[in-house]
Amino acid sequence: MNRMSGSDRTFMAVVYAVLIVATLVVALPFLYVVIVSFATKAEVLSRGFFLVPKTWSLDSYQYLFRERNFLLSFRNSLWITLIGTFVNIALTSMMAYGLSKSWVVGRKTMNMLVLFTMLFNGGIIPTYLVVNQFGLLDSYWSIWLTAAIAPFNLIVMRGFFQSFPSELEEASRIDGCGELYLFRKIVLPLSMPAIATFTLFYLVQNWNTYFNALLYLNDSAKWPLQVFLRQMLIEAADSSMTLEIEGFEFGPPVKMATVVVTAVPLLVIYPFFQKHFNQGMLLGSVKG
Amino acid sequence: MPTSDIRGRLRRGLPLYALILPGALFFLLFRYLPMGGILIAFQDFEPFDGFMNSSWVGFDHFVRLFGDADFWMLFRNTLVLSALNLFIFFPAPIILALLLNEARIRMFRRAVQTITYMPHFLSWVVVVGISVLLFSTQEGAINQLLASNGWGRIELLTDSSYFRPLYVLMNIWKESGWSAIIFLAALASIDPTLYEAAVMDGASRWKTMLHVSLPALRNVIIILFILRLGQTMETGFEQVLLMQNSLNLDVSDVFDTYVYRNGVLTGEYSYTTAVGLFKSVIGLVLIVAANGWAKRKGEEGVY
Numbered sequence: 001m002n003r004m005s006g007s008d009r010t011f012m013a014v015v016y017a018v019l020i021v022a023t024l025v026v027a028l029p030f031l032y033v034v035i036v037s038f039a040t041k042a043e044v045l046s047r048g049f050f051l052v053p054k055t056w057s058l059d060s061y062q063y064l065f066r067e068r069n070f071l072l073s074f075r076n077s078l079w080i081t082l083i084g085t086f087v088n089i090a091l092t093s094m095m096a097y098g099l100s101k102s103w104v105v106g107r108k109t110m111n112m113l114v115l116f117t118m119l120f121n122g123g124i125i126p127t128y129l130v131v132n133q134f135g136l137l138d139s140y141w142s143i144w145l146t147a148a149i150a151p152f153n154l155i156v157m158r159g160f161f162q163s164f165p166s167e168l169e170e171a172s173r174i175d176g177c178g179e180l181y182l183f184r185k186i187v188l189p190l191s192m193p194a195i196a197t198f199t200l201f202y203l204v205q206n207w208n209t210y211f212n213a214l215l216y217l218n219d220s221a222k223w224p225l226q227v228f229l230r231q232m233l234i235e236a237a238d239s240s241m242t243l244e245i246e247g248f249e250f251g252p253p254v255k256m257a258t259v260v261v262t263a264v265p266l267l268v269i270y271p272f273f274q275k276h277f278n279q280g281m282l283l284g285s286v287k288g
Numbered sequence: 289m290p291t292s293d294i295r296g297r298l299r300r301g302l303p304l305y306a307l308i309l310p311g312a313l314f315f316l317l318f319r320y321l322p323m324g325g326i327l328i329a330f331q332d333f334e335p336f337d338g339f340m341n342s343s344w345v346g347f348d349h350f351v352r353l354f355g356d357a358d359f360w361m362l363f364r365n366t367l368v369l370s371a372l373n374l375f376i377f378f379p380a381p382i383i384l385a386l387l388l389n390e391a392r393i394r395m396f397r398r399a400v401q402t403i404t405y406m407p408h409f410l411s412w413v414v415v416v417g418i419s420v421l422l423f424s425t426q427e428g429a430i431n432q433l434l435a436s437n438g439w440g441r442i443e444l445l446t447d448s449s450y451f452r453p454l455y456v457l458m459n460i461w462k463e464s465g466w467s468a469i470i471f472l473a474a475l476a477s478i479d480p481t482l483y484e485a486a487v488m489d490g491a492s493r494w495k496t497m498l499h500v501s502l503p504a505l506r507n508v509i510i511i512l513f514i515l516r517l518g519q520t521m522e523t524g525f526e527q528v529l530l531m532q533n534s535l536n537l538d539v540s541d542v543f544d545t546y547v548y549r550n551g552v553l554t555g556e557y558s559y560t561t562a563v564g565l566f567k568s569v570i571g572l573v574l575i576v577a578a579n580g581w582a583k584r585k586g587e588e589g590v591y
Contacts, residue, residue: 008493015390022384023400026407026461029418032429048432095311098304105297110312117315120572122322123564124544125551129335130322148314179303208411211526215552226413233417234530252427259417266409 030263033256037061041251060257070258072221073228077207080140080224084206087144089199092154093191097183099154100161111158118151124215131216142216143209150205153198160194161187200273207266225262232258329562335555342558349562358546359563366542369523372456374516380464382509385471386501390493404465415462416530419454420445448536455531455540459524474508475501511582518578521571543567 004012032051036044037060039053047054064070099107099114121127127146136142164187172182188195210226217223223231233255329349331342353359384404391397407415422429423444431441444450478501486496525544532540543563551560 005492011492011494012390015387016396019384019387019391019396019400022464023403026404026465029422029461030407033418033421036429048436049429091311091314094307098308098311101301101304103297104301104304105294110308113320114315117319119575120323120568121319122325123561123568124547125557125561125564126322126325126328127318128552129325129328129557130318132335134317145314146318148318149311154311179300180307183307204409208413210411210413211529215548226411229417230413230530233420234413252421255417256421259414259421262417263410263414267406270406270409 033259037253037256037260039253041253044252060251060253061261063254064257064261069220069228073223073225074261076222077225080143080209080213081203081206083140084144084147084209085199085202087148088150088153088202088206089195091148092150092157092198092202093188093195094183095149096154096157097161097187100158100164102162114151114154128215137216138219138222139216140222143212146212146216147205147209150201153201157194157198160191164190196273200269203269204266229258229262326561326565328558329565331558333558333561335557345558349559350566352559353562353566358541361538362541362543362546362563365539366521366523368452368539369455369528369542370520372452373459373523374513376456377459377463378513378516380460381467382471382505384464385468385475385505386497388468388472389475389501390497401465404468406465407462408466410462412462412524412526412530415458416527419458419531423454445531446533446535448539451531451536451539455527458527458531470512471505471508474505478504507585510585514578514582514585518575519571520574521567 035051035053038056038058039050040055040057040059043050043053043055098104099110101107122130131137131142131146136145168186169182172186177185208226209224210230213224213227214230217227325339328339328342330344330346331339332345333339333342388397388400391400420428423431425431425441425443425446428444430444435441442450444454482500483496486500491499521543523542525542528540528542529545529548532545544567547560547564550556551564
């Protein structure tokens with residue numbers, strides 16, 4: 001492989017060049033936003049486009065973290081994500097374990113019913129009316145409950161539990177443990193890599209939840225960060241709106257800082273999960 | 289099977305049913321109950337009267353639907369966005385995976401992978417937000433750059449002719465890296481002796497990529513393409529909703545955004561439920577057909 005012909009060398013040069021350009025195209029827009037979030041409002045307004053600010057400042061972040069609506073939505077997002085992910089993992093793992101035992105009566109029917117929800121759903125309006133009927137509008141339970149289980153995660157996790165050797169179950173029954181004990185004390189601890197993967201998926205889902213919050217939460221004091229960010233950036237860009245909503249006098253750097261704060265928590269936890277996650281990816285091949 | 293055996297299994301299963309119960313309630317109340325709620329598509333549903341007291345109108349809403357010019361616009365927009373996803377987005381992760389497979393420097397590969405996966409974890413609000421910061425006519429970076437060089441500004445976000453290109457480019461930006469994973473996995477499982485044989489035969493790297501790597505992806509590509517056909521009615525609701533504004537509505541309005549605007553915001557519950565039902569039924573037929581087709585191709589489908 002050491003002797004490369006001229007055409008191979010050209011080919012490899014093209015491969016690396018294309019990959020470098022692709023990576024830059026992915027990274028640069030976000031990097032630009034990060035960099036300008038550390039510039040001053042005055043410099044952005046006077047200089048227009050630049051990649052390296054003359055003065056670096058934390059003004060935007062200081063401003064942002066004094067802004068009441070921002071702090072409120074940040075706290076709301078943390079709360080939605082924390083409880084939501086707990087509900088997701090608890091309900092998904094419990095149901096997946098219950099459905100993983102081939103001798104459970106009614107298992108086939110329940111599996112079919114779960115599967116069908118991936119193919120067909122009631123749609124936005126009927127779901128909205130049900131949530132309304134239960135009196136869940138303006139309550140976080142509307143978000144936690146309507147997205148409690150992602151069927152795909154449930155099915156993959158079920159397949160994972162099915163891959164446990166049946167000797168484990170027999171041995172524990174001989175030792176006199178109940179099913180619940182087996183699940184909590186033996187199966188769950190052994191499943192930590194898988195649980196970590198699904199925790200990441202659900203964390204992402206909850207932190208990024210946007211439309212459900214928009215749909216079910218009318219009270220702006222309950223909005224998560226995603227809705228706040230959209231209100232600040234995208235609505236304001238629509239020609240029908242002015243830049244000043246709710247007295248929030250943001251210059252471009254403050255908008256950029258808000259994007260950074262909204263995006264960074266996930267980008268920070270991602271590497272911690274990556275190890276589990278690469279192991280967990282193998283799950284996809286274990287179909288149940 | 290003797291009944292006593294079933295009874296025994298039921299009794300033994302009690303703790304497991306307890307584990308299943310909360311999840312089963314979720315599916316019942318928040319997935320199946322709304323399916324029952326679809327019946328209001330055949331009513332003139334009034335929230336004050338409730339489901340029981342609203343009057344039944346049969347297929348009136350569907351008759352109105354098929355005669356509505358908006359309906360055909362929604363259909364056309366959905367098909368165009370799906371076609372863009374199928375023919376422009378779909379090849380991007382395949383090309384990325386093939387190129388990554390050629391790059392032999394481990395550190396480089398890992399760096400490219402880590403960076404290109406990242407946008408998958410960003411919300412559509414953040415991605416569309418970044419696009420606003422880059423592309424908006426007054427404050428956007430691109431237009432600032434154009435203006436400072438004395439060129440004219442481009443109305444990237446408000447001129448509706450840019451909506452479709454931006455839609456598919458943003459999709460490529462956000463999901464190519466992540467979608468490449470499955471192709472990389474298929475490439476990793478290629479028998480190394482195939483490559484050695486190609487080298488022995490004096491094949492160039494380009495030829496090897498074309499005649500060894502790409503054919504190895506053939507099955508995955510066919511299956512994923514068919515499954516994507518089944519997703520024709522799904523155009524990425526949040527992305528479209530966030531990119532939508534009053535000036536690009538003629539190309540950006542799809543079934544879900546229409547239902548949201550006229551159903552939730554305006555209160556036309558029954559009519560928009562009919563619109564949503566039409567979309568879901570077509571979607572169901574497409575998914576089932578696509579999956580059947582994929583299975584006949586001798587591979588495992590999604591179910």
